[in-house]
Amino acid sequence: MSEALRPRPPVNRDNAFFFDELNAGRISVQCCDSCAELRHPPVPMCPACHSLAWSARTMSGAGELISFVVMHHPVRPPFQDGYIVALVELAEGPRLVMNLEEIEEDHIEIGMKIHVAVRAVDAELVLPVAVPAQ
Ligand SMILES: [Zn+2]
Known part of the structure; x- marks a missing residue:
């Protein structure tokens, strides 16, 4: 029996760059070419100025914990209790x-x-993972 894999994220033409950047080891978000607003998750139009023009902007990887949940139920492979x-x-x-x-x-x-x-969670999927800053 094969090992259960994490569910695949739905990749479309708006968010494909995000996963391409992860595969290259970078965390990037959309940056509006018109007003420089940074946005995530990816969407076609800038919510600030309605421009359709954007570029990928690489983030530093530094951040702050805003909220979290500890998942106890249901437990379904490949997830483990308490993630x-x-x-x-x-x-x-x-x-x-x-x-x-x-x-x-x-x-x-x-x-x-x-x-x-940026971590490979299996042979075909790379995702961002938060760890405590050193
Ligand atoms: Zn904008």
Whole structure:
């Protein structure tokens, strides 16, 4: 029997760059070519000025923990009981949802400094992962 893989994210022409950048080891978000607004998740139009022109902007990986949940139920492979889902605000402003790893639940604090790493979760999927900043 084959090992269960994480569900694949739906990739479309708006967000394909995000996953291409992750595959290249970078965390990037959309930056409006007209007003420089940074945005995530990817959408076709700038919510600030309605421009359709944008470019990918690489983020530093520095961030702050805004919120988190510890998932206990239901447990379904490949996820394991007690994994942590975090809302991280990048130093540049955009917020991303990702797993939080390398920390025990009792040590998590809202506002703690986060480093966003880029990790292969299996042979075909690379995702951002939050870890405590050193
Ligand atoms: Zn704009």
